[in-house]
Amino acid sequence: MNILVCISNVPDTTSKINFVENDSKFDSNGVQYIINPNDEFGLTKAVWMKESNGANVTVLTVGELSAETILRKCLAIGADKAIRIDCEASDAYSVAKEIEAHCQTINYDLIICGRESIDYNGGLVPGLLAGFLDYNFVTNCVSLEINNTKATCAREISGGTEISECEIPLVIGSQKGLVEESDLIIPNMRGIMMARQKPLEVIQAKNINAKIKDKKFHKPEAKSEVKLVKPDELDKLIDYLENEAKVI
Amino acid sequence: MAVLVYLESEDNKFKKTAYEALSYGKALADKMNVKVSGVVFNCTDSDSLKKYGADKIITINDTDFEEFSSKKYSHALSQVIKSENSSDVILSSSANSKFIGAHLSGIMDTSFVSNVIDLPESINPFVVKRTCFTNKAFSSTEMISDLRIIGVSSNSFGLIENMNDASVETFNVEKVESNQRILKIEKETGSVTIADADVVVSAGRGLKGPENWEMIETLADTLGAATACSKPVSDMGWRPHSEHVGQTGKPVSSNLYIAIGISGAIQHLAGINSSKVKVVINNDPEAPFFKAADYGVVGDAFEVVPALIEKLKAR
Numbered sequence: 001m002n003i004l005v006c007i008s009n010v011p012d013t014t015s016k017i018n019f020v021e022n023d024s025k026f027d028s029n030g031v032q033y034i035i036n037p038n039d040e041f042g043l044t045k046a047v048w049m050k051e052s053n054g055a056n057v058t059v060l061t062v063g064e065l066s067a068e069t070i071l072r073k074c075l076a077i078g079a080d081k082a083i084r085i086d087c088e089a090s091d092a093y094s095v096a097k098e099i100e101a102h103c104q105t106i107n108y109d110l111i112i113c114g115r116e117s118i119d120y121n122g123g124l125v126p127g128l129l130a131g132f133l134d135y136n137f138v139t140n141c142v143s144l145e146i147n148n149t150k151a152t153c154a155r156e157i158s159g160g161t162e163i164s165e166c167e168i169p170l171v172i173g174s175q176k177g178l179v180e181e182s183d184l185i186i187p188n189m190r191g192i193m194m195a196r197q198k199p200l201e202v203i204q205a206k207n208i209n210a211k212i213k214d215k216k217f218h219k220p221e222a223k224s225e226v227k228l229v230k231p232d233e234l235d236k237l238i239d240y241l242e243n244e245a246k247v248i
Numbered sequence: 249m250a251v252l253v254y255l256e257s258e259d260n261k262f263k264k265t266a267y268e269a270l271s272y273g274k275a276l277a278d279k280m281n282v283k284v285s286g287v288v289f290n291c292t293d294s295d296s297l298k299k300y301g302a303d304k305i306i307t308i309n310d311t312d313f314e315e316f317s318s319k320k321y322s323h324a325l326s327q328v329i330k331s332e333n334s335s336d337v338i339l340s341s342s343a344n345s346k347f348i349g350a351h352l353s354g355i356m357d358t359s360f361v362s363n364v365i366d367l368p369e370s371i372n373p374f375v376v377k378r379t380c381f382t383n384k385a386f387s388s389t390e391m392i393s394d395l396r397i398i399g400v401s402s403n404s405f406g407l408i409e410n411m412n413d414a415s416v417e418t419f420n421v422e423k424v425e426s427n428q429r430i431l432k433i434e435k436e437t438g439s440v441t442i443a444d445a446d447v448v449v450s451a452g453r454g455l456k457g458p459e460n461w462e463m464i465e466t467l468a469d470t471l472g473a474a475t476a477c478s479k480p481v482s483d484m485g486w487r488p489h490s491e492h493v494g495q496t497g498k499p500v501s502s503n504l505y506i507a508i509g510i511s512g513a514i515q516h517l518a519g520i521n522s523s524k525v526k527v528v529i530n531n532d533p534e535a536p537f538f539k540a541a542d543y544g545v546v547g548d549a550f551e552v553v554p555a556l557i558e559k560l561k562a563r
């Protein structure tokens with residue numbers, strides 16, 4: 001089985017969010033980049049599938065040279081091969097088109113994306129890809145089992161879980177639950193050494209035009225000071241919520 | 249040109265998010281001087297939609313849509329979009345609507361912007377405001393395509409009543425094959441879900457142990473709220489994973505978020521920044537959450553929460 005894991009290179013969760021060039025661009029100065037957490041759950045799942053039934057795991061990112069650091073980390077975690085499609089990832093549409101073009105050259109049985117990235121939070125790339133390729137699609141995926149050509153997936157829905165069955169090829173949007181956090185593979189020395197021998201291929205981009213453009217970023221306005229209420233004056237709190245905020 | 253709204257329903261009732269999407273669609277249509285239609289799958293409660301300004305309600309009644317299928321729903325919507333010559337499609341931010349939004353934009357080869365919090369700043373060019381960086385920032389985003397799909401963030405636009413005597417039409421869909429089928433749906437019964445809740449009561453490690461959640465549940469019941477928790481609480485198994493809120497858990501965009509015994513770590517706040525009003529109850533006046541909150545009580549949760557329940561009940 002051939003598995004593709006799409007990896008998004010995102011600012012670490014504690015990063016300060018600032019913008020430059022007249023607030024039109026994210027300020028990556030001093031920011032540490034990590035594997036998008038939702039993708040990391042998917043990658044661990046893929047490595048498990050490799051260990052249990054010999055799947056082939058390729059990781060792919062659409063991005064600039066700087067994104068190779070996390071690809072190396074993915075190889076150390078256990079992926080067999082890494083691919084970087086060389087361009088600036090500008091919007092979900094063009095990213096998905098670039099990935100689609102690659103998927104026309106190699107047949108993948110399973111494409112794992114994260115449910116959403118933690119930078120632009122679109123939750124778009126997996127659905128776009130499934131639509132472009134006409135593959136089956138399950139997002140918010142919390143469990144996955146593949147037997148021959150049949151996949152059984154669980155998806156988190158509002159207030160519960162939905163279990164469905166379909167044929168591969170399949171695109172999933174992975175999230176916590178697919179594997180637990182305590183199961184995430186942390187690269188060891190041997191993995192890091194082996195990663196150096198593994199192929200990291202750079203593919204030329206098709207340079208597809210973006211369909212959405214961030215014109216300007218804004219940060220939330222500074223919050224007004226919290227209104228404190230004493231523990232023995234809770235009537236005041238209820239009054240605030242009822243008459244000032246009008247939320248109860 | 250026309251605006252089309254996907255109206256999500258469950259058990260023959262529309263969700264509140266559907267009315268919000270329609271309110272947004274109507275306001276957008278007015279701004280663009282066009283008509284707004286709603287698409288309904290197997291729901292007969294169409295009268296309730298007239299209140300929110302639909303000019304036309306397009307119903308698809310077919311057993312093929314009894315169970316949710318992103319592919320079937322997306323293909324059906326794509327047919328309606330073509331037949332209506334829609335320029336803009338409005339969806340809510342529910343799990344299923346987001347699922348459809350991404351899939352539909354792939355099928356229609358067009359742009360989709362989710363987490364939109366307001367009407368477009370301008371129509372030409374078409375620029376919407378959305379949240380990004382887990383709600384730590386906003387972006388004014390230009391959509392460059394003839395067909396635009398817009399996902400409206402929950403509780404950001406609100407319900408706007410606008411009586412309109414909509415016409416009702418049925419639409420016959422050309423079916424697509426799918427080998428995907430639902431085997432089972434497991435629902436937690438009786439509780440309000442975080443995604444649909446107007447009020448969320450959330451508690452953290454300050455509660456000391458799972459045995460102390462009774463008062464949290466009582467407070468939630470009193471307010472008709474959903475319950476939620478911080479990450480360590482679900483990691484330790486005190487509460488189910490489905491309640492975990494934050495950067496790595498669920499996003500919450502309720503009208504009111506009450507945080508009890510939660511310190512307010514940046515990763516927790518990332519999930520709740522788009523909630524409108526935040527109340528924090530914490531015995532440490534230095535807890536970072538007080539900087540992010542609108543109202544706060546510095547006090548012991550074990551005293552404040554029972555007292556608050558009593559006062560709310562006496563109201």
Ligand SMILES: Cc1cc2nc3c(=O)[nH]c(=O)nc-3n(C[C@H](O)[C@H](O)[C@H](O)COP(=O)(O)OP(=O)(O)OC[C@H]3O[C@@H](n4cnc5c(N)ncnc54)[C@H](O)[C@@H]3O)c2cc1C
Pocket residue numbers: 013451452453454455477478479480481492493494495496497508509510511512513514515516519529530531532535547548549550
């Ligand atoms: C990559 C990453 C992702 C993460 N993602 C998330 C996420 O999605 N969601 C999330 O929640 N966390 C997340 N975290 C963890 C986060 O950093 C915090 O550790 C966590 O939110 C703390 O949970 P807490 O506030 O319940 O516990 P604590 O930090 O232990 O805080 C407990 C609070 O309770 C108060 N308290 C104690 N006793 C009482 C009392 N009797 N009455 C009132 N108050 C009391 C204390 O003053 C304290 O402020 C993530 C961390 C990392 C590194």
Ligand SMILES: Nc1ncnc2c1ncn2[C@@H]1O[C@H](COP(=O)(O)O)[C@@H](O)[C@H]1O
Pocket residue numbers: 005006007008009036038039060061062063089092095112113114115116117118120121122123124125126
């Ligand atoms: N530049 C990228 N390269 C490869 N995969 C990506 C890229 N951006 C997003 N993805 C994948 O798509 C998922 C959803 O991203 P998004 O649509 O940006 O929320 C991510 O979790 C990744 O799996």
